[in-house]
Amino acid sequence: MKTFWKCNVCGDVHYGNAGPDVCPTCQAKNAYQEIDKKEAKKVMAF
Ligand SMILES: [Zn+2]
Numbered sequence: 001m002k003t004f005w006k007c008n009v010c011g012d013v014h015y016g017n018a019g020p021d022v023c024p025t026c027q028a029k030n031a032y033q034e035i036d037k038k039e040a041k042k043v044m045a046f
Pocket residue numbers: 007008009010011012023024025026027028031
């Protein structure tokens with residue numbers, strides 16, 4: 001099941017089965033944490 005992931009360094013949000021190993025925006029390693037839909041909505045401003 002796909003969920004939302006957020007980089008805790010730059011706040012970038014990714015949607016998928018897992019967060020990226022390296023953030024494409026700030027290059028932080030293993031910085032992605034799973035967040036719930038409500039928080040993703042807040043961050044992404046749908
Ligand atoms: Zn980042």
